[in-house]
Amino acid sequence: MLDYIDSLVDNLAGCAKSPVEKIRHKNTSGCEASGRNALDQGSQKEFGMAVRCKRSLALLTMPRSNSLDFTGQLRTSPLKLLVCRHILKVLRWYARDIGGYLVRFLHTADLHLAKPFGRFDADTQAALRMARLDALRRLGEAACAGKAEFILIAGDTFDAEAPPSKVVRRALDVMGEFADLLWVLLPGNHDSLAAVDLWERIERDKPDNVVLALTPDVIEIGDHVAILPAPPTVRNPGIDLTDWMTDASTGERFRIGLAHGGILDFGSEEGTVAVIRPDRAELSNLDYLALGDWHGQKSITPRTWYSGSPEADSFKGHSQAGALLVEIAAPGNVPQVTPVPIGQFDWRLLALDFFAGTDHVQQLIEALPASDRDKSLVRFEASGRLGLLEQSQLRDTCNRIADDFHYFEMILDGLGIEQVVDDLDLIATGGALRAAADSLFEATDLQGRTAEDVQIAQIALTHLFHVAQQEPSQ
Ligand SMILES: [Mn+2]
Numbered sequence: 001m002l003d004y005i006d007s008l009v010d011n012l013a014g015c016a017k018s019p020v021e022k023i024r025h026k027n028t029s030g031c032e033a034s035g036r037n038a039l040d041q042g043s044q045k046e047f048g049m050a051v052r053c054k055r056s057l058a059l060l061t062m063p064r065s066n067s068l069d070f071t072g073q074l075r076t077s078p079l080k081l082l083v084c085r086h087i088l089k090v091l092r093w094y095a096r097d098i099g100g101y102l103v104r105f106l107h108t109a110d111l112h113l114a115k116p117f118g119r120f121d122a123d124t125q126a127a128l129r130m131a132r133l134d135a136l137r138r139l140g141e142a143a144c145a146g147k148a149e150f151i152l153i154a155g156d157t158f159d160a161e162a163p164p165s166k167v168v169r170r171a172l173d174v175m176g177e178f179a180d181l182l183w184v185l186l187p188g189n190h191d192s193l194a195a196v197d198l199w200e201r202i203e204r205d206k207p208d209n210v211v212l213a214l215t216p217d218v219i220e221i222g223d224h225v226a227i228l229p230a231p232p233t234v235r236n237p238g239i240d241l242t243d244w245m246t247d248a249s250t251g252e253r254f255r256i257g258l259a260h261g262g263i264l265d266f267g268s269e270e271g272t273v274a275v276i277r278p279d280r281a282e283l284s285n286l287d288y289l290a291l292g293d294w295h296g297q298k299s300i301t302p303r304t305w306y307s308g309s310p311e312a313d314s315f316k317g318h319s320q321a322g323a324l325l326v327e328i329a330a331p332g333n334v335p336q337v338t339p340v341p342i343g344q345f346d347w348r349l350l351a352l353d354f355f356a357g358t359d360h361v362q363q364l365i366e367a368l369p370a371s372d373r374d375k376s377l378v379r380f381e382a383s384g385r386l387g388l389l390e391q392s393q394l395r396d397t398c399n400r401i402a403d404d405f406h407y408f409e410m411i412l413d414g415l416g417i418e419q420v421v422d423d424l425d426l427i428a429t430g431g432a433l434r435a436a437a438d439s440l441f442e443a444t445d446l447q448g449r450t451a452e453d454v455q456i457a458q459i460a461l462t463h464l465f466h467v468a469q470q471e472p473s474q
Pocket of ligand 1: 112190293
């Protein structure tokens with residue numbers, strides 16, 4: 001273990017020289033555009049940090065022959081492993097600082113706070129809205145756990161231009177709780193710059209650790225990072241607002257673009273005009289382009305990512321909802337992007353194709369989420385063909401399991417009827433009911449009818465069958 005620490009120290013001592021040398025090299029070669037010289041404040045800070053690190057590291061490993069030899073004690077102490085681990089942790093932190101240029105941040109977007117979720121009952125609506133506010137806190141926690149310096153929210157923090165006042169207050173309070181973390185907020189298309197009152201209010205009430213990206217101007221974070229924002233002026237600007245990034249001067253800093261909208265040839269979440277160039281990051285020399293709009297996580301190029309929503313909001317089948325932890329070792333390096341799960345609710349679309357003769361109930365049960373059912377929203381869409389009795393059994397199964405889930409919706413209208421005339425006997429063998437069943441059955445024949453009429457007849461017949469099965473037999 002001690003040998004390992006020694007070798008790590010040697011490596012770090014070697015590394016400590018490199019950032020300083022790099023700066024000098026850039027200046028003497030004259031290839032740097034914005035002219036930071038070797039003795040400016042930033043360089044002095046780098047050099048000071050390197051010297052301090054080397055001294056601290058030497059102190060950590062030096063006193064082997066001293067009477068206060070803690071490394072000697074380590075050999076016998078039961079706390080040996082614990083202390084060694086702690087020293088290694090400290091050394092790794094130094095390794096990170098000596099690098100000097102490493103940047104780590106969390107990229108998120110599309111929280112859609114206060115989204116109404118009108119299709120659901122009031123309880124589900126409230127739970128889903130609360131989950132989005134919780135997501136904000138979980139993002140803060142994930143950023144701290146991942147040692148991120150700041151969080152970029154790439155638009156659509158709010159679902160509407162005039163969200164309920166209390167939601168704005170809560171959101172700002174949650175961000176304020178993470179005092180050591182910087183939150184950079186970009187307007188999106190739902191909360192574009194046209195939402196003048198909203199952004200004025202946020203500007204007035206926000207805590208100090210919240211930075212608003214309301215103009216296409218460079219935002220400098222610390223000594224090493226430049227954020228290049230492209231705030232949407234209106235809901236659907238129709239022009240590529242990231243154009244300005246190419247000519248933005250940022251010196252030695254990391255160049256991180258922040259934008260909201262659809263990428264050309266890829267489309268947008270809600271059908272707005274998709275105009276951002278897919279090669280914007282490469283074209284404008286960005287280290288990373290943090291995008292919002294698309295609610296699923298997606299990489300367009302190694303430097304261009306949609307983080308997706310941190311909490312899912314549709315049955316579109318996006319990948320697991322979360323954020324992206326982005327680490328860039330030095331300007332120009334390819335970012336290391338790690339998805340971080342955030343979302344609590346699992347929106348599950350079950351599109352199942354049935355055909356007669358298979359165990360249809362088992363097919364459904366196997367496809368259902370096995371765990372965390374109270375956090376699952378399920379939309380079950382059946383297609384294919386089943387007999388009337390099998391359809392009725394499927395409906396019974398759905399009714400039985402629906403309460404297991406936070407929300408369960410079944411859509412059996414796409415399921416055709418396997419035409420077994422004997423099934424009609426199970427409705428009635430004679431009388432008015434049988435006459436109705438016969439007439440509906442006849443109407444399920446496509447000959448001379450529209451597909452829509454046939455589907456209506458099928459739905460009516462399956463309902464009639466299901467109702468007949470519920471009645472005590474005559
Ligand atoms: Mn959105």
